[in-house]
Amino acid sequence: MKIGELSRATGANIETIRYYERIGLLPAPARTAANYRSYGPAHRSRLSFVRHSRELGFTIEEIRSLLDLSDDPARDCGEADRIATAHLGQVEAKIAQLVLLRDELARIVGRCRGGIAADCRVIEALGDHSRCESQH
Amino acid sequence: MKIGELSRATGANIETIRYYERIGLLPAPARTAANYRSYGPAHRSRLSFVRHSRELGFTIEEIRSLLDLSDDPARDCGEADRIATAHLGQVEAKIAQLVLLRDELARIVGRCRGGIAADCRVIEALGDHSRCESQH
């Protein structure tokens, strides 16, 4: 299959597929006589793995480690679990931080009563963290 | 005050301060005889505004609009309110998305029972979105 078909099959953008090849995340495929990339089912499933992992927020380097692991099926899967658990922890930390942020923003936004910029509580609050009720 | 003092006073990195000047977010300050940047209280409060807004997740372009507004105190503050409200909406959307992600990751991580990579449910789940219970 050509790159356009692979793109439609996996939802990955064509430029992104070439990018993954360039950084060594996907192996360089065979070429046709016209120098077009020619992919098989193994490329397709590897790319699906990459895209799905990206959608779940894993970084390219984490995905590289996960792929190394699945390329060597005899290895212990502890590292995969460790990477996924660490990532889950990061997502939870990010959520906690965004919740603080949201609450602070909601307080700030709620203070505007309209009028001129000189009297605006939103602008005032943005200039002075000591009015905040949380850390961020 | 010199750039190092301003940096300590606001928590902004020195390189970041020069970067803000370069992109026109902070005005170019006066220079000493030795060509050192020399800042006053107005610079300091403007930079505090910028850093605080960045900590609250506003983009540079949003901050530019907010600064324009506070530079012109007679203007109506409706736009500041609009920017902050829109940003609050984005934070809420991001939280909702991360919560879905977290739940999916927790499901995936919980499936690993140890063993070899070939049998790992984590690696399997990463390769196949149809095993997911939510969109992302």
Add this chain to the structure above:
DNA sequence: CTTGACCCTGTAGTTGCTACAGGGTGCATA
């Protein structure tokens, strides 16, 4: 008189793509 802490400019790197520019290929239609 030299050491160390500062400051300067300009450029390149980071992450994960995305968007061209400027070309080649392959097939259907007028």
Add this chain to the structure above:
DNA sequence: TATGCACCCTGTAGCAACTACAGGGTCAAG
């Protein structure tokens, strides 16, 4: 046969918001 169009190629530059040098200048203390 021409020609239009969709598709493919390489290589480079751009995005956000910084951060990290390299290679220099300035200044006060010991």
